[in-house]
Amino acid sequence: MAENRRRDGIPHLVLVPCPLQGHLSPMLHLAGIFHSKGFAVTLVLVQPASPRVVTSWVSDDFFLESLGGSGSDIPDVCEMDLMCFLNEVNSKCKLPFRDCLTRLRMNRLKGHKLCIVYDAIMYFSAEVSNELEIPRVVLRTSTAANFLGLSMLKQKACLPTQDGSAKAIRELIPAMRESDMPVFDKFCPETTERVLAQIHESTSTASAIIWNTLQALERTPLHRIQSSLSPPIFPIGPLHKYQAQDPRRCRRRSLFTADTGARREEDRIKCMSFLDSHTPGSVVYVSAGSLARLSRSELAEMAGGLADCGQPFLWAVGPSLEHGDDVAGLVPSGLELSRAAGCHHPRAPSMQGLAVAWAPQEEVLAHGSVGCFWTHNGWNSTLESMTEGVPMLCWPRVGDQKIIAGFVTRVWRVGLELECDGDGGLERGRISRSIKRVMVGEEGREIKKRASEMKETVELALSGGGCSSQFLGKLVDFIQLL
Ligand code: UDX
Numbered sequence: 001m002a003e004n005r006r007r008d009g010i011p012h013l014v015l016v017p018c019p020l021q022g023h024l025s026p027m028l029h030l031a032g033i034f035h036s037k038g039f040a041v042t043l044v045l046v047q048p049a050s051p052r053v054v055t056s057w058v059s060d061d062f063f064l065e066s067l068g069g070s071g072s073d074i075p076d077v078c079e080m081d082l083m084c085f086l087n088e089v090n091s092k093c094k095l096p097f098r099d100c101l102t103r104l105r106m107n108r109l110k111g112h113k114l115c116i117v118y119d120a121i122m123y124f125s126a127e128v129s130n131e132l133e134i135p136r137v138v139l140r141t142s143t144a145a146n147f148l149g150l151s152m153l154k155q156k157a158c159l160p161t162q163d164g165s166a167k168a169i170r171e172l173i174p175a176m177r178e179s180d181m182p183v184f185d186k187f188c189p190e191t192t193e194r195v196l197a198q199i200h201e202s203t204s205t206a207s208a209i210i211w212n213t214l215q216a217l218e219r220t221p222l223h224r225i226q227s228s229l230s231p232p233i234f235p236i237g238p239l240h241k242y243q244a245q246d247p248r249r250c251r252r253r254s255l256f257t258a259d260t261g262a263r264r265e266e267d268r269i270k271c272m273s274f275l276d277s278h279t280p281g282s283v284v285y286v287s288a289g290s291l292a293r294l295s296r297s298e299l300a301e302m303a304g305g306l307a308d309c310g311q312p313f314l315w316a317v318g319p320s321l322e323h324g325d326d327v328a329g330l331v332p333s334g335l336e337l338s339r340a341a342g343c344h345h346p347r348a349p350s351m352q353g354l355a356v357a358w359a360p361q362e363e364v365l366a367h368g369s370v371g372c373f374w375t376h377n378g379w380n381s382t383l384e385s386m387t388e389g390v391p392m393l394c395w396p397r398v399g400d401q402k403i404i405a406g407f408v409t410r411v412w413r414v415g416l417e418l419e420c421d422g423d424g425g426l427e428r429g430r431i432s433r434s435i436k437r438v439m440v441g442e443e444g445r446e447i448k449k450r451a452s453e454m455k456e457t458v459e460l461a462l463s464g465g466g467c468s469s470q471f472l473g474k475l476v477d478f479i480q481l482l
Helices: 002-006 021-036 051-057 082-106 124-132 144-155 165-172 189-204 215-228 247-276 296-309 361-366 379-387 401-411 428-439 441-462 467-480
Strands: 012-016 041-045 062-066 114-119 136-140 208-211 233-235 283-287 313-316 353-356 370-375 392-394 415-417
Touching: 012 021, 012 082, 021 041, 021 114, 021 136, 021 379, 041 082, 082 124, 082 189, 114 124, 124 136, 124 189, 136 189, 144 165, 144 189, 144 215, 144 401, 165 215, 208 467, 215 233, 215 441, 215 467, 233 467, 247 313, 247 353, 247 361, 283 296, 283 361, 296 313, 296 428, 313 361, 361 370, 361 379, 370 379, 370 428, 379 401, 379 441, 392 401, 392 428, 401 415, 415 428, 415 441, 428 441, 441 467
Parallel strands: 012 041, 012 114, 041 062, 114 136, 136 208, 208 233, 283 313, 283 370, 313 353, 370 392, 392 415
Antiparallel strands: none
């Protein structure tokens, strides 16, 4: 297939990821998949790539372009409302992207057919490809059910509230509840409505939709969407699992860690040696994803609940820790906890808990010592957990997380909802109880059994005749003919 890259008529793929970890990862995995299928790829980053990234990725048929000269134009998502961030990224990137494509078409890609593959939330790409008359294919990084929930909110013109949309979803999936609907109440309502409408438009008008989900998991929502949208849908997920055997993948993983390389490597070593020192299925892995900033009281309740549950735990504290919160100060006395990188090395196995700023999550979830993932149910985290057969303790917060948690707990039944207090807040006693429910006893055993079956379902989908693998074959054929 490699010779296809040089064959006339096969489009050169221009991929546009969003610079947020939960969106960047699936697009980078997709880039690797397309490349392995024989396509030449140009990855357009909105921020400058570090030299380390460039050397790990660039080859004679894999190129990097950057839209930002200094990167200072792109706002810091931690400093602002997520919807305002998206609004700003889209308005700032449109002109540079058009200039970039125009330059490429006059030079390196002169005479080549092109196809733009963009994250749905980078809708500026759709506007530019329309202007330049280049075909475009969109990547959806969350679930089909989430898209359905959003579409129903949109039809009812009641964004960002939830009223009424659950009823329509329940007709399709009876286990869903009103409280499972996508939630945007933490963001500016006007900007949210505008951004979500643009995302929807950029999806429904693409030549095709690539979905990082599996037909085996979302047959009903996918069928419903396909019956109302004309672009063909290719559910080929989980994207992160395709190249597990590809030696280049290890090299390319460094792209994710390039910004804080040495520090993250130190965290990685700590995490893996902590896991190595514990018995199979005994460790609770905790992460609220790459964006969540938790309050001091939330961190304190989490630390307390983890200490009380009696299980060993690995806690990827994320942005809360990286921005200066001192978790060690919140930990109850008697609990030995290694803090973020740069502090002490774990003296496992005597230590109950290890807290790090960042964990190599895919590797962690694949480690036999992990028995439960306390997660915010971002879609990447959820897919990574299901792919490895790890039961989940669900603590959804915003956006798509509630509808994903609804599926995990009541449709796929591979996890439990974290018990919260009456106001939805964290409380250490309830946390400890919830962890024990997943880790020990009959209920936990049933969940573990279903989670193991889920792992097999995913493996089957990716195998030769499986649904994701078949859709990938059709997608490659489809793009070659664009
Ligand atoms: C965001 C939204 O919150 C989520 O709901 C949406 O589905 C995607 O965008 P995020 O909150 O970061 O993403 O969660 P998630 O989708 O789970 O993605 C996080 C990614 O970062 C995962 O691939 C995870 O493996 C990785 N990660 C996170 C690490 O590798 N180490 C960490 O310590 C934390």
